Amino acid sequence: MATINIDANNFEPRKPPKRKNDSSAMEVETHNGIEGRVRKQPKPKRLRTKSYSESKDNVRKIPVPAHRYTPLKENWLKIFTPIVEHLKLQVRFNLKTRNVEIKTCDETDDIGNLQKAADFVKAFVYGFDVDDALALLRLDDLFIETFEIKDVKTLKGDHQSRAIGRLAGKGGRTKFTIENVTKTRIVLADSKIHILGSYQNIQLARRAICNLILGSPPSKVYGQLRNIASRVSERM
Incomplete structure (x- = not known):
């Protein structure tokens, strides 16, 4: 039987194969004598700010059918003026969702004005004249x-x-x-x-x-x- 001479000084254990996520490739930091990998900061999530139309508090949305686009455009000034000047609300027409959006602001005196304005716009969308729908704002x-x-x-x-x-x-x-x-x-x-x-x-x-x-x-x-x-x- 043949003898095998092994040099104890040159003996090294077999190195394990390198992993893809090798520690040598990562940043290592020592803190108070404790060594550890640096935790990578996660990418900050993109903060999605709530737009005017996304906040649900104190907002009313009135969908407008296609056949009422033209009358709404022609009478927009008559609709816009009483809502903004008398009721102290904010109003806009969202072109993407095709909704008239009404929102309260700091100058709004009465929260009930929001529902009045929504009923006023809804009446116009149903087909009533602006002058007839204005009665909803004047009478309770x-x-x-x-x-x-x-x-x-x-x-x-x-x-x-x-x-x-x-x-x-x-x-x-x-x-x-x-x-x-x-x-x-x-x-x-x-x-x-x-x-x-x-x-x-x-x-x-x-x-x-x-x-x-x-x-x-x-x-x-x-x-x-x-x-x-x-x-x-x-x-x-």
């Missing part, structure tokens, strides 16, 4: 009620079209008559109906509209409105 007991024809009676196709025709009347005469008697404002937007007015007046207008949807002839509805108008005048 005005509301907007929205419902659809199918909420009263399920109608489809030509039946629904005829119901809308009965509500409007020839040249809008039926709608104007209901508005004048009940002292409300009505917008017919396809199958949706928006009514602006006080609570009692909205109920009167809605009752007349529901009768027309259910098939009552306009002459009968006119007679009911005359009786209501005479009662209201007697109370006054």
Whole structure:
């Protein structure tokens, strides 16, 4: 059997293979006699500042449908002026989200003005004139009620079209008559109906509209409105 001579002075243990993350390649620091690797500072996260539209506190967002862009652009000054000068709020139209955004500021006196301004813009988006919608800012007991024809009676196709025709009347005469008697404002937007007015007046207008949807002839509805108008005048 052959003998192998091993030199103890030149004996070195086998070096382990270098790892990718070798300590020699890392920064080493000694602190109070304790040696350790320097902890790499993580990259600072990019602070995402909340923009005007992202803060949820004291903000109202009103989406604007495509068919109301042009009227909003034409009447923007009439909408902008009372909200900023009288209610002391900030308002802008976000082109990306297509929303009208209203926000309070340091000069805002009453937090309730925020909801008033939102109702005012929402009324204009529904289709009411600016002058009619301004009443929401001046008077406290005005509301907007929205419902659809199918909420009263399920109608489809030509039946629904005829119901809308009965509500409007020839040249809008039926709608104007209901508005004048009940002292409300009505917008017919396809199958949706928006009514602006006080609570009692909205109920009167809605009752007349529901009768027309259910098939009552306009002459009968006119007679009911005359009786209501005479009662209201007697109370006054």
